Amino acid sequence: MQYVVAVRNLCEFTAKRGDLDLRFTPSPSAQEGIAGHAIVQARREKSYQSEIKLLGEVKNLRVVGRADGYDPIHNQLEEIKTYRGDIRQIPDNHRSLHWAQIKVYGWLFCQERGLSEVRLAVVYFDIGSQQETVISELHTAQTLKHFFNDQCELFLEWSEKELTHRAERDQALDALQFPHDAFRPGQRELAKDVYRATTSGRCLMVQAPTGIGKTIGTIFPTLKACSKQKLDKIFFLTAKTSGRALALDALELIKNRASTLPLRVLELVARDKACEHPDKACHGDSCPLAKGFYDRLPMARKDAVNIHTMDKASIRKLALAHQICPYYLSQDMVRWSDVVVGDYNYYFDLNAMLYGLTVANQWRVTVLVDEAHNMVERTRKMFTAELNQSDCKRALREAPLGLKKTLERFHRQWNALHKNQTAPYQVYPTISQKFVTAMQQTISMVSEYLNETPVGPDSGLLRFYFDLLHFSHLITMFDSHSLFDISKDIDISQHKASQSGVTLCLRNIIPAPFLEQRFAVARSVILFSATLTPSYFYSDTLGLPVDTARIEVRSPFGPDQLSVYICDISTRYKDRDSSLEPIVVLMGGAYIKLQGNYLAFFSSFNYLQKAADLFSIRHPDIPIWIQSRRMVESDREDFLARFSSGGKGIGFAVLGGAFSEGIDLPGNCLIGAFIATLGLPPLNPVNNQIMQSMNATFGSNVGYDYTYLFPGIRKVVQAAGRVIRTESDRGTIYLIDDRFTQRKVASLLPDWWVIKN
Numbered sequence: 001m002q003y004v005v006a007v008r009n010l011c012e013f014t015a016k017r018g019d020l021d022l023r024f025t026p027s028p029s030a031q032e033g034i035a036g037h038a039i040v041q042a043r044r045e046k047s048y049q050s051e052i053k054l055l056g057e058v059k060n061l062r063v064v065g066r067a068d069g070y071d072p073i074h075n076q077l078e079e080i081k082t083y084r085g086d087i088r089q090i091p092d093n094h095r096s097l098h099w100a101q102i103k104v105y106g107w108l109f110c111q112e113r114g115l116s117e118v119r120l121a122v123v124y125f126d127i128g129s130q131q132e133t134v135i136s137e138l139h140t141a142q143t144l145k146h147f148f149n150d151q152c153e154l155f156l157e158w159s160e161k162e163l164t165h166r167a168e169r170d171q172a173l174d175a176l177q178f179p180h181d182a183f184r185p186g187q188r189e190l191a192k193d194v195y196r197a198t199t200s201g202r203c204l205m206v207q208a209p210t211g212i213g214k215t216i217g218t219i220f221p222t223l224k225a226c227s228k229q230k231l232d233k234i235f236f237l238t239a240k241t242s243g244r245a246l247a248l249d250a251l252e253l254i255k256n257r258a259s260t261l262p263l264r265v266l267e268l269v270a271r272d273k274a275c276e277h278p279d280k281a282c283h284g285d286s287c288p289l290a291k292g293f294y295d296r297l298p299m300a301r302k303d304a305v306n307i308h309t310m311d312k313a314s315i316r317k318l319a320l321a322h323q324i325c326p327y328y329l330s331q332d333m334v335r336w337s338d339v340v341v342g343d344y345n346y347y348f349d350l351n352a353m354l355y356g357l358t359v360a361n362q363w364r365v366t367v368l369v370d371e372a373h374n375m376v377e378r379t380r381k382m383f384t385a386e387l388n389q390s391d392c393k394r395a396l397r398e399a400p401l402g403l404k405k406t407l408e409r410f411h412r413q414w415n416a417l418h419k420n421q422t423a424p425y426q427v428y429p430t431i432s433q434k435f436v437t438a439m440q441q442t443i444s445m446v447s448e449y450l451n452e453t454p455v456g457p458d459s460g461l462l463r464f465y466f467d468l469l470h471f472s473h474l475i476t477m478f479d480s481h482s483l484f485d486i487s488k489d490i491d492i493s494q495h496k497a498s499q500s501g502v503t504l505c506l507r508n509i510i511p512a513p514f515l516e517q518r519f520a521v522a523r524s525v526i527l528f529s530a531t532l533t534p535s536y537f538y539s540d541t542l543g544l545p546v547d548t549a550r551i552e553v554r555s556p557f558g559p560d561q562l563s564v565y566i567c568d569i570s571t572r573y574k575d576r577d578s579s580l581e582p583i584v585v586l587m588g589g590a591y592i593k594l595q596g597n598y599l600a601f602f603s604s605f606n607y608l609q610k611a612a613d614l615f616s617i618r619h620p621d622i623p624i625w626i627q628s629r630r631m632v633e634s635d636r637e638d639f640l641a642r643f644s645s646g647g648k649g650i651g652f653a654v655l656g657g658a659f660s661e662g663i664d665l666p667g668n669c670l671i672g673a674f675i676a677t678l679g680l681p682p683l684n685p686v687n688n689q690i691m692q693s694m695n696a697t698f699g700s701n702v703g704y705d706y707t708y709l710f711p712g713i714r715k716v717v718q719a720a721g722r723v724i725r726t727e728s729d730r731g732t733i734y735l736i737d738d739r740f741t742q743r744k745v746a747s748l749l750p751d752w753w754v755i756k757n
Contacts (some may be wrong), residue, residue: 001167002057003159006361007065007104009335014154015100018093019284020293020328028082028127030351031476036082036125037068040132047072054108058152061159067105068123076119076136077102077109084127084444085451093294098122104151107144116141128444162336165262165305169338170227172261178220179257184727185556186212190528193551195221198366198524199228203545205372205535206528208553209750210721211729214528215243216250218368219339222526223254223263225366226338229523232363234339235347235354239374242662247341247370248311255308266333267311268342274312274327276320289325296322297332304333335361344375348518349382350473355518364523371662372527373714376541379515383482383508385471389414389501394460400453406445413438418486418502425685427485436475443468474506480697481510483689507686509693512543519545530721531714533748537706540698557724559754563732566740566755571677576607579676580614583736587674588619590734591650596671597643601655601719603677605629611676612652623649627659643669655679660719672732673723678739679712713748 005013028036041050052067068080079102083090102120110118121136183191190208197204198221208214222234236247248267255261272278277287284291300322307314310333312326319326334340334357347354347367358365369375392414396407413435417428446465455462478484489501508514519525532538535550569582587600602608605628612626625642628635636658642651643665653659655677681687687707695703716735723731733753739745746755 001163002060002062003163004062004064005155005159007054007063007101007108009361010063010151010155011097011100011104013158014151016093016097016294018091018292018294020282020287020290020325021091021093021284022282022290028084030356031473032127033082036127037080039130040078040080040123040125041069043132044069044071045073052109054105054112056108056111056148058149059156060163061152061156063104063108063148063152065101065105065108067109070109074119075115075117076121077106078121078123079105080123080125082125082127085447087124087126087133089451090124095122100151103139103144103147106139107141107148110141110144118144128447165264168260168262172258172263173223173226176220176224176254176258176261179216179253183217184212186553187217189551190214190217190553191221193549194218194526195225197526197549198222198225198231201229201524203519203525203548204527205532205538205544205548205550206526206553207532207535207551208528208530209555209557209752210530211725211727212553212556214530215246215370216253218526218528219247219250220254222366222368223339229366230364231366231523232361233337233358233365234368235365236339236341236368236370237344237347238341238370239344239378240371240662243370244341244343248309251339251341252309263308263339264305264337265309265311265339265341266330266337267315268330268334268340268346269312269327270343271327274316274330276316276326282325287325289319289323293324293328296324297329300324300329301332301336304329305336310337344369344378345382348375348379348515350514352518355521358521365521367522367525369525369527371529372538373529373531373718375527376511376538376711379511379542380508383474383511383514385467385474385506387414387467387471387504389503391460391464391467395464398459398461400449403445403449406442410438410442414502414504417504418488421486421488423685424489425485425487425689427483427689429484431475431478431484436472439468439472439475443472471504471506477514478506479513480693481508481513483507483509483693485686485689509690510541510697512541514543516543519543531717533714534710537710541706555750555752556727557729557752559752561730562724562753564753564755565732565734566738567734567736568738568741569676569736571603571607571737573683577610579736580611583611583674583676584615584618586734586736587615587650588622590672590674590732591619591622594671594732595648596668597647597665598650598672598674599659599670599719599722600650600652600674601660601676602652603655603679605654607676608652608654615650615652625649625651627651627653627657631658640665645669650674655719656715659722660715661721663722664725665722666725666729670722670731672734673720674734674736675716675719676736677716678737678745679715680708681711683708709745710748713745717748717750 041048049070052070054067055062055064067077069078079098081098099122102122106118106120117138117140119136119138121134124133186208190206193204193206219236225231238244238247244267251265255263276289280287282290300318304310304318307318315330316326319329334354340354346352392411396404396411399407417432417435446461450462450465485505485507487503539548567586569579571579591598602611612624615624625639627639639651639659640663642649645668655675691703691707694706698706720733723733
């Protein structure tokens with residue numbers, strides 16, 4: 001068996017030394033890097049050869065790569081590196097890595113072409129100025145061969161251990177048994193369909209009710225398919241921290257029930273949650289955990305692979321023992337892990353690390369997407385960018401004299417965009433080229449300044465610069481999948497807009513065009529949730545492959561476990577005040593009839609507070625607790641702690657908030673829910689424009705459903721799903737809105753619900 005390694009990964013493993021250095025370096029985006037390579041290659045003679053595939057072998061190691069270009073006239077092999085700003089800011093250890101890469105390519109090229117020598121060149125291309133800096137050296141094939149062999153020898157011991165690990169892992173997974181004595185009802189069906197999709201390399205959309213064990217029901221069959229499909233990695237992606245915890249617990253259960261299962265599981269956490277020194281900058285002159293990071297990384301890496309479950313706490317403990325940064329240790333360990341558990345953004349974002357590594361290393365991966373009903377909103381945010389004029393003004397105040405003229409010119413173009421706009425919100429079909437040009441000039445000038453002048457992480461100029469980069473990046477991809485809109489704070493008394501309250505937004509509406517390639521790169525993708533109805537809404541908006549399979553797992557719960565009542569009370573905006581009294585009467589009567597813990601969901605904090613205030617007056621003896629705006633984690637924990645077994649009272653919460661999904665209150669911790677809303681997003685100019693865009697893309701009859709109805713009912717079903725969590729649970733749901741009786745609305749509710757009179 002051979003171990004295949006890319007040239008870049010080989011050199012990063014063997015030749016990267018020194019400090020972790022993340023001082024401001026305005027790196028080009030991936031698209032700019034590709035464009036920069038194309039520009040350099042286009043400048044060469046017609047005889048120039050681009051993108052040359054190369055490979056070499058040493059023992060069981062197969063090294064593969066693609067050299068950027070070869071100039072036969074000068075016998076020069078080139079490695080092109082794009083950058084932005086001052087070339088002197090490129091760290092020495094990065095330069096050393098670049099030379100290691102071109103030397104490896106040099107030997108592979110000499111070997112393939114039978115050359116005795118070759119000139120090697122690292123070509124640094126400045127994206128901003130379009131200028132090249134070429135540094136070249138002449139090398140003999142013999143010296144390059146020695147260098148190549150030395151790098152391979154440094155990696156061979158590791159690669160042999162990796163091959164052994166892979167063989168032992170696959171053998172153990174082939175023999176793996178389900179960790180419970182029996183499958184729950186519906187869980188075996190789920191596992192079989194996930195296994196079929198994974199082994200056939202298809203995308204699968206699964207709607208399965210809460211409580212059947214979807215997490216372990218998807219992880220287990222995917223692990224079983226690893227050997228047959230030669231999977232390199234499984235990515236388990238979640239929308240919330242609670243989802244990560246469930247996945248880690250399921251994987252730990254699987255490993256504990258197996259006698260020997262050498263499965264490496266890695267948890268990825270956000271940088272701000274892993275940072276040990278948030279008051280220090282990420283470089284060796286500031287942070288002690290960045291000093292000599294790459295010198296100490298090899299030993300930390302060697303110890304990490306023996307942990308097997310590399311969760312946040314384990315990685316932190318090991319990293320601090322080796323005096324290196326926990327966050328960047330976890331980033332490195334992605335390459336050496338079997339299962340990676342993290343947020344959606346690690347694979348689906350514009351600059352997603354897991355996606356980038358998958359493409360670069362040609363990994364065979366299966367992606368498991370937990371609570372996939374969140375994907376539409378989450379990915380819309382990933383591909384949306386905003387610029388606020390108050391941030392621009394702050395950057396202008398902080399800027400030195402040399403930058404002020406550039407920023408002022410940009411600010412004038414900004415004002416020109418909306419000078420004739422009298423409405424608070426307006427969509428524009430195009431973006432002014434003058435504005436785009438001014439923005440690019442601003443980015444270039446600020447880049448040069450930040451390269452020369454260190455600024456703190458709280459710098460308004462730095463934050464605005466990053467906003468500009470993101471906005472600029474999305475402008476290059478602006479199309480019918482997104483809107484360009486301008487929002488203004490209008491002072492009605494003065495009949496004019498507040499200049500500090502003008503926001504420009506590239507607002508993604510349909511993430512499908514951005515996600516299609518993500519789905520295509522994965523060997524298979526499994527999306528699962530209790531609420532993926534109707535399936536075509538998610539297929540359309542997410543861009544799922546046309547051959548995506550769809551299943552709905554039957555519910556293990558019966559109508560005798562759940563009583564569902566529809567209450568003929570209008571909760572429309574105009575009727576909310578008049579709805580409070582009958583809602584309070586209903587809730588009080590239900591509680592008195594059967595005391596226990598309940599959740600009451602409302603469409604807004606204002607509506608919630610009015611209902612809670614009136615309920616306290618009418619029923620002062622019934623305990624209540626209320627979700628507040630912007631609750632911190634400790635407050636959320638206190639709110640949930642009130643739902644103890646045998647407890648009594650009503651928790652008031654906002655539908656779609658922290659307590660309407662992703663929480664587990666089994667048994668009599670929660671015996672019922674009042675849902676006083678249809679869950680529809682607010683009627684406002686933005687949502688109405690989204691509706692129009694949906695009509696234009698998918699047909700004139702679907703805009704309302706895609707924008708309002710489907711997202712609303714999804715939130716209702718998710719909230720109701722808190723009540724029945726296990727096969728022994730019993731509970732009651734009160735759907736408080738007369739529209740729940742409408743045929744279209746009723747068809748979107750779970751088919752196992754039986755509405756009682």
